[in-house]
Amino acid sequence: MSSAQTFSVVDLISAIAPxxxxxxxxxxxxxxxLTKPIGSLGRLEAxxxxxxxxxxxxxPQPLSxxxxxxxxxxxxxxxxxxxxxxxxxxxxVLNFMQGGAAINALLHQADLTVVDVxxxxxxxxxxxxxxxxxxxxxxxxxxxxxxxxxxxxQALESGACLAHEAxxxxxxxxxxxxxxxxxxxxxSAITATLTGESIGTVTGRGTGLDDLGRNRKLHVIxxxxxxxxxxxxxxxxxxxxxxxxxxxxxxxxTGFIFGAATERMAIICDGFISTAAAAVAYAxxxxxxxxxxxxxxxxxxxxxxxxxxxxxKPILDLGMRxxxxxxxxxxxxxxxxxxxxxxEMATFSSAGVSEASPKAN
Amino acid sequence: MSSAQTFSVVDLISAIAPxxxxxxxxxxxxxxxLTKPIGSLGRLEAxxxxxxxxxxxxxPQPLSxxxxxxxxxxxxxxxxxxxxxxxxxxxxVLNFMQGGAAINALLHQADLTVVDVxxxxxxxxxxxxxxxxxxxxxxxxxxxxxxxxxxxxQALESGACLAHEAxxxxxxxxxxxxxxxxxxxxxSAITATLTGESIGTVTGRGTGLDDLGRNRKLHVIxxxxxxxxxxxxxxxxxxxxxxxxxxxxxxxxTGFIFGAATERMAIICDGFISTAAAAVAYAxxxxxxxxxxxxxxxxxxxxxxxxxxxxxKPILDLGMRxxxxxxxxxxxxxxxxxxxxxxEMATFSSAGVSEASPKAN
Numbered sequence: 001m002s003s004a005q006t007f008s009v010v011d012l013i014s015a016i017a018p019x020x021x022x023x024x025x026x027x028x029x030x031x032x033x034l035t036k037p038i039g040s041l042g043r044l045e046a047x048x049x050x051x052x053x054x055x056x057x058x059x060p061q062p063l064s065x066x067x068x069x070x071x072x073x074x075x076x077x078x079x080x081x082x083x084x085x086x087x088x089x090x091x092x093v094l095n096f097m098q099g100g101a102a103i104n105a106l107l108h109q110a111d112l113t114v115v116d117v118x119x120x121x122x123x124x125x126x127x128x129x130x131x132x133x134x135x136x137x138x139x140x141x142x143x144x145x146x147x148x149x150x151x152x153x154q155a156l157e158s159g160a161c162l163a164h165e166a167x168x169x170x171x172x173x174x175x176x177x178x179x180x181x182x183x184x185x186x187x188s189a190i191t192a193t194l195t196g197e198s199i200g201t202v203t204g205r206g207t208g209l210d211d212l213g214r215n216r217k218l219h220v221i222x223x224x225x226x227x228x229x230x231x232x233x234x235x236x237x238x239x240x241x242x243x244x245x246x247x248x249x250x251x252x253x254t255g256f257i258f259g260a261a262t263e264r265m266a267i268i269c270d271g272f273i274s275t276a277a278a279a280v281a282y283a284x285x286x287x288x289x290x291x292x293x294x295x296x297x298x299x300x301x302x303x304x305x306x307x308x309x310x311x312x313k314p315i316l317d318l319g320m321r322x323x324x325x326x327x328x329x330x331x332x333x334x335x336x337x338x339x340x341x342x343x344e345m346a347t348f349s350s351a352g353v354s355e356a357s358p359k360a361n
Numbered sequence: 362m363s364s365a366q367t368f369s370v371v372d373l374i375s376a377i378a379p380x381x382x383x384x385x386x387x388x389x390x391x392x393x394x395l396t397k398p399i400g401s402l403g404r405l406e407a408x409x410x411x412x413x414x415x416x417x418x419x420x421p422q423p424l425s426x427x428x429x430x431x432x433x434x435x436x437x438x439x440x441x442x443x444x445x446x447x448x449x450x451x452x453x454v455l456n457f458m459q460g461g462a463a464i465n466a467l468l469h470q471a472d473l474t475v476v477d478v479x480x481x482x483x484x485x486x487x488x489x490x491x492x493x494x495x496x497x498x499x500x501x502x503x504x505x506x507x508x509x510x511x512x513x514x515q516a517l518e519s520g521a522c523l524a525h526e527a528x529x530x531x532x533x534x535x536x537x538x539x540x541x542x543x544x545x546x547x548x549s550a551i552t553a554t555l556t557g558e559s560i561g562t563v564t565g566r567g568t569g570l571d572d573l574g575r576n577r578k579l580h581v582i583x584x585x586x587x588x589x590x591x592x593x594x595x596x597x598x599x600x601x602x603x604x605x606x607x608x609x610x611x612x613x614x615t616g617f618i619f620g621a622a623t624e625r626m627a628i629i630c631d632g633f634i635s636t637a638a639a640a641v642a643y644a645x646x647x648x649x650x651x652x653x654x655x656x657x658x659x660x661x662x663x664x665x666x667x668x669x670x671x672x673x674k675p676i677l678d679l680g681m682r683x684x685x686x687x688x689x690x691x692x693x694x695x696x697x698x699x700x701x702x703x704x705e706m707a708t709f710s711s712a713g714v715s716e717a718s719p720k721a722n
Contacts, residue, residue, distance in 0.1 A: 037683065042679045044679060084398075084718075091715060095714060098712065100707025100712045101706065105701045208401075299403065317678070319403025320403040320404075321403065322402055330698060341463065341466050343466075344461070345461055346456055351455070354446050356569050357444060
């Protein structure tokens with residue numbers, strides 16, 4: 001990891017400030033004076049406190065919301081690890097642009113940007129499509145590292161740049177989504193290497209593999225990890241894990257998270273793939289977790305291990321496993337609602353409401 | 362239960378049609394053709410299917426959303442069962458009208474109606490306030506039935522009328538909320554009697570009782586149930602449970618649920634109190650459950666027993682215990698999102714996306 005790009009990551013993360021505990025306490029004091037029994041809004045209060053500390057005590061109203069869907073192909077699809085053919089990545093990007101995908105139906109006034117960081121297809125210029133292709137798909141991790149050092153650096157940098165642009169556009173809260181046939185294979189390999197959990201534990205059926213397909217996927221992941229990190233995993237560097245068994249969209253999301261944390265934006269992770277990117281970012285710089293919300297808990301078995309690894313708790317648990325950012329955008333109204341409490345709720349004294357005595361009246 | 366009002370309940374529930382299984386199957390067939398792996402949207406698909414069957418295959422877009430917060434006082438507060446004084450019911454109604462309560466901050470474009478069915482205060486006419494007072498608070502269940510037959514009938518009828526009016530206003534999806542100091546005592550008594558669970562299991566700290574306060578509450582509930590239904594509970598009639606140990610706002614919500622199901626509206630229950638009303642409605646007419654969504658699972662311990670009794674699964678689980686409809690309105694965007702899938706998502710063929718083969722590609 002001696003390329004020029006690595007230096008920019010180091011510079012980038014040095015600009016990430018931790019969120020202040022004092023802000024969380026101040027938020028809780030405010031919440032405790034609002035016209036509701038203390039603690040009665042449960043996790044909404046913790047979410048409000050986290051947002052308050054992310055925004056340094058100035059929660060913007062209304063929140064400007066955006067979703068970034070990072071798309072790339074994966075060389076490892078050559079090994080037959082997905083229920084869908086590789087072409088579906090490009091087909092789905094076109095579907096996003098035409099408004100026909102699940103994420104389009106679930107946007108709820110959030111701004112959608114689709115980012116091509118490595119799809120094996122040349123897209124024409126289109127509004128809402130950001131063309132930052134590093135390569136037409138990552139390399140096949142089963143045979144070589146998924147990315148060269150330069151490719152990794154470029155993907156990370158693209159993501160970070162987008163986050164800076166997002167802030168310039170005035171966006172406050174950004175959801176991560178992805179599209180990439182084969183990317184649960186990459187995410188499973190990252191998860192096993194990063195968390196130390198067994199490959200079998202963290203590898204699921206992706207978009208719908210049968211037992212035979214899943215066994216092939218397990219075998220490919222096992223061989224890939226062995227090739228790059230040896231039989232006994234010797235705690236490889238997080239960015240090296242990302243480079244060898246990750247993917248271009250995952251790397252771009254990692255870069256985006258670094259950039260978004262630098263800009264003090266609230267970040268909502270979606271499912272297994274985006275949380276794999278978040279876990280790499282967390283492993284490099286634990287402070288980023290202060291800026292993260294987990295939109296939901298996916299059915300992909302590796303996801304809950306990643307959430308535990310980062311130490312973030314999902315807002316929703318609806319048995320979803322689609323990606324695209326769908327679980328992240330569904331959680332947006334909950335976070336928005338939590339933020340709105342501060343600016344709209346009355347205090348006991350302002351509303352003339354009597355306070356409680358726990359001893360019963 | 363021989364009053365004139367009982368007859369209208371019988372008439373009312375005879376007009377409730379069950380939702381058709383055929384509609385759910387048709388919905389699933391549609392969902393399976395949309396551009397996403399089969400089943401990958403998890404519970405969102407089940408929610409979409411239920412909405413599709415509630416609306417007889419014509420899911421309106423956009424959904425017109427409303428929240429009805431039913432408020433009443435409780436005679437049993439004389440026994441010292443709440444952390445807050447009785448006046449808070451009226452104070453909070455005024456807070457709702459002034460926009461300072463949690464429910465106001467969480468509305469998300471839903472229309473709010475506050476319904477006074479029994480607050481111990483004379484409110485002036487105000488937009489968004491529906492004055493249907495039956496009595497200035499229910500009677501003290503510890504000494505006599507909480508309502509006379511006539512009062513129960515009037516509260517049920519008021520709720521049903523409001524539901525019919527809601528439909529006339531074009532509302533499709535209605536969330537239930539409530540405000541009433543003392544009403545967790547009533548809901549616990551209903552829950553224990555209806556489900557057969559022990560009083561200790563289904564009784565919590567309400568808005569914040571300490572151990573001593575909770576013990577007093579337990580004692581009052583135990584004595585009240587014994588007074589009305591004898592030591593060995595002999596399966597009393599659901600509406601008789603409601604009359605003896607319920608409350609005016611709970612009865613009005615039960616009536617509202619009957620009316621809303623008659624009108625084929627989607628009903629979102631909130632926490633412990635509104636679900637107690639829903640459980641009574643379900644006990645009288647199990648078909649109403651077809652029209653119900655459980656917005657969330659409250660921290661009040663009796664709530665999960667009621668959800669299991671009715672057989673509905675909460676959408677959110679965020680540790681909330683406030684009432685007012687807060688958990689129900691938070692779930693609205695999830696239900697709306699599920700409904701939008703049908704009208705906005707492309708099919709595999711319309712979008713030109715290749716389909717899956719579970720054997721891996």
